[in-house]
Amino acid sequence: MFIKTEILKAISFRNPVKLPFSYWVLVIIRFALTLLPQRGYIHPDEFFQNVEVLAGDILTIDIARTWEFNPKFPIRNIFVPKMILGPPLHFIRIANPYTRHYFDLDLKTPYYLLVIPRIFICLLSLINDYCLYKICVLYGQNFRNRLKIFASSYVVFVYCCRSFSNTFEMIFFSMLLYLVAECMLKSDKVIYHNEFLQEKYEKAATAVEKVKIFKLSTHLPQHSLNKVIVLATVVVIGIFNRPTFVGFAFPPIFFWLHRGLGSKVVGFKDFHYRIFTFIACGIPIALLLILVDSGYYGYVTMADIESLKISWDNWVVTPLNFLRYNSDMRNLTQHGLHPRWLHLAVNVPLLFNVLGVLAIVTLTVNTYRFIRGQYSKLPRIQSITGLMLFSLVIPIAVLSLFPHQEARFIIPVLIPLIYLYGNHLHANESDGPKARKFKTTLRYTWYTLNALLTLFFGFVHQGGIYPFSNSLYHEIKNNYGDHTHVITTHSYSIPTFLLQLESTTKVWKDKKTGHKYRLAPTTFIHKYGSLPIDELFVKVDDVLTNAEMLLHDYKKKYRFYIASPCSLEQDIRSVAANYPYIELIEDFTYYPHFCTEAFPNFPTKHDQFCVENKFIRTNESRAVDLNMLQRISCFFKKFCLRIYKVKPVTKYRI
Template sequence: MENLWLKMIWLHCAALRYMLCILPQTGYIFPDEFFQSPEIMAGDILDIASFKTWEWNDSQPARTIIFPLISSGIPYLVLKYLAGIFGHQNVITPYTMLIAPRLWMTTLSFIVDALIYRLAVKCYNGNAVIANVAVNLFATSYVCFAYCTRTFSNSVDLIFLAILLNLVAEPIGREHNVKNLLDMNIKGYFIASIIFTGFYIRPSSMPFAAFPLIMWVAQNVSLSNNKAVFKSIIDTFLRVFSLYPAALVCSVTFAVCDGLYFDQNAVMQFPWDNLNIENLIIWFKSLPNTSLNNLKYNLNSSMPEQHGVHPFYTHSLVNMQLLFGPLTVLMLKSIYSTITGTDGNKRLLYLLIGTLLSAVFILSLVPHQEPRFILSVTLPIVILCAPYFHPLKERKALVSVWLLFNMVGFAFFGVIHQGGVLPAVEYIHSVAKAHQETAGNNGVQFVFYKTYMPPYHLTAWPSHSFNHEMFPKENSEIVLNILDLAGSSPQLLKTYLRSINTRVLRTYLVVPNSLPCSLTNQLHEEFKMQIAYQYFPHFSSENLPFSPERCKNVHDSTGSSPLSLVLEKMSLNIYSVESKSPILPDSDMAVKSFGNSHIKSESIVQYTVTHPKINTSKL
């Protein structure tokens, strides 16, 4: 009876997974969701406004094109096909651009459900009830709802780890007969394919594959006698040797595919006329090696300073609790029980424990640590903790704590965190469309400040009439301009707004309502600012909404409670901005630094002549 209930719960969770994807989720967890996949494919396939970060530089690319092609390219190709039938404007919208890749990733996430069940059954000696509990722990987790349904490469890592652990879990006989040798080579090929595919997509996936690979290579090792030792050496050698063909195939495949995307000339220089090993090696080295470039960048000593340095214990003491809550305590209890107890398949449980601990330990050695980096340990954790939720009727308190934790986690990461950015981009589409229809070719500009970088492709705006440079181009076709000032200085923001003729170029400022009062008051004093759009909830960890200050012209003075002020500040505002003075300052101001570029607050004419092509991609 409990097994039937568990299956019904999973079916409801599966439907909820799709429903929460379709709503859609407004939470913006991290820019990599967009700028490592859909932003790239939207521009290449649909010719939509997009922006390629430094990782997609043709000279030193640090990301393989395979991942965005699989995660976003397939759904966008479907949209392109449908657009040809039903019309571009009817199919290519901000909503469909957001939902299509997420629906595809949601569908792929069910691979993890199936493989968790398959592995858990083996771990607990055929106990289907505990296996279904493990599946439901995954299906009810906010990690599943908020992370696995999005285009993070970490979500694909989780799928690869699930496949890898299931392959390693299948034992192969000790006898070196034809059947066992064939099974060993086939399995070795698939294991190596999964590992190297994961490596080329995301080099940091290797810590998750290290322990399972060692367990598989040393699966039949025995030191009982000399004959056994010799046989173990032969077996280990054969297993290692079985990995090489897939490693070679994956390396060439990814190099050629990346070469076709980043540098077609290198691929076309294949030495057909003088085919030998030496020339083949020279040709292969000329192809882009995205994984190597990625490793070089991440091993650079200056990298942590740019992305943030975290203590070595961040993964173990902070991120684990942030992702899994009460399961982290149960995980420790499960490890102790596995070591001291007799229940379950010891070899497979040790496989899960070793994978979990080794991955967290290795990734803790890296200075920059984000919760999503250890997303793949979800699989071993839910299987190890499943017995503590059985039977469900006797674990009501634990189940309640687990569900409450995940509801809070989903509300924060799936809805609230930077929650106004995506609705703001959709609003931008509607404004730009209305502006194009009513104002002809006059452009409109949106300046984002103190928010995550807006995904340009979600504007669903044609690339030929879109601009993301610091100073709008003199091009009659340009209708929509978006500038991301990120976390730059307040002085730069004011200097830039002063430099724009807002009477010619309609300008909007997108900022969180939690900006310091000193800045918001200065902006209102210097410019005519009216709220055109406001979205709640929006939480910015960079600008916490807990300041007791009430800014004039921004916060309602009638709200007396601290809670009402906090809630009021948890919104994203879009202001229409207009200069109060028609004449800009003539005097040159001090040069203001922004990344590697510098600007001066000069007249519009001087800007147009002197800086016609300042590109924010270099900033």
């Protein structure tokens, strides 16, 4: 009876604990920053790979459907975005009539369209916190320090509250690590007691003792296929979300398959049985996701299913299309090629600063020890440390093989990184005065850098796009029916769904006559990336000429804007002078707005452009030499987004 009780205690994971107050403060800050809202714009993919497309489907509005969702060759799965972003967008669609009627609150405005999906994603990001907490509790590690370090990371404040597919990938990875960690611990305990009882059984002197021990062994729970259905489901969904998830899923699944291998009770038979069962459990969810994608992109219809006229051409497998697309070097060249050391040398320190550098140094030391054969000083392979170590190294190594590398691709490794090294920023009882001082310095450096990076990526980077979109939304709404032309240059694209443009693809029906019709577009967003200014004004000339012709022939009023970084002010004015019939009027300036596409030059001592454009204040009416403080002030004030209203000079009007 005693042995049975001990076994039950050993396999019990209940351990009620209290989370530190400072952690809850950081969680509140996470939600508060999301509600402000964060006007920073990290990358177009945070809108155009997910929420833009879903908003077009659910809210029936005009959106910019990017090439990844082209039905001819789709590479993006629609299931995960629908599951994560569908609920908040459906909430907006259903609740909006009631909030407008009872509270005079329109949810279909840029603020709520931006914030409500982000708040939902922010709630889901707590899954990462929970998984880290549970792993620490299971293995008796200090979860308080790790949770505070994790919750203070700017990756959590910024990336984890945005609709990146990498954000969803991080959630799946965290779940996978927790599930595998739990399975490993349970298997270790069950295998230990199984071997213990087996040894007692062999040493038992009487048949009665052997029967008692045998009965006790039957009370041991099954562990070999623990969580297999859930694990297979998470892995398959993660791969359909981003095929790069294979690199993240490999270490946890490898450790799950190898649990107890080499012990007296687990052999290669169990290993192969686990593999086949895992694959078999993953097939149904894979088929379901293929069916969802095939139906969404129009490859299979209910008529095809009813008539049973289904062939291989009726199915689309988006992960395979993703791999086919990215295997072509010409496609990767369009998105930018990077050196294969970029993740390790740049992206790891950029995302994880102090901890990233600490991890690189520690892994370098461990590599040296491995080469020297000092295996006793290395972490044990079949342990939670081994799992986290491989889950940190393997994904970065795999993603480094591809020549297109962006920092957000590796944000999921934050969980194993924090588990391994998060506690290194807090002093231990055995640390001396110098070690304590050093760790305190590291910890405050971590907090300071993450605060600065939160401000930069959350509010400064491309920070003028959202407020301009908000102003543009009200401009379009207040001048319904007028044509609006917007040219953006050297900045990210405006998320079209924020403008709530009426659908021009939906068929409308006149209630009186019953006639069906489609609306003609009235808002035109022209995206020219980093097109040279002289070529840009050729486009401006064309747009203005067409708008003037429509005004003259059909009395169609229009508004025409150019959105450009302030650093291009001099170039724009210089080129615009070549078009005497075009008048540029400075309409508004949004500050701050940082973009690398048009990084401003540091003003020289004799730079009079700063004075002429009021980047600095001076009482002098003549040319003046700028001092260093004025030059610095002028430089930082160039980090803004300037909106120009474009009109024809009156005497040239058609």
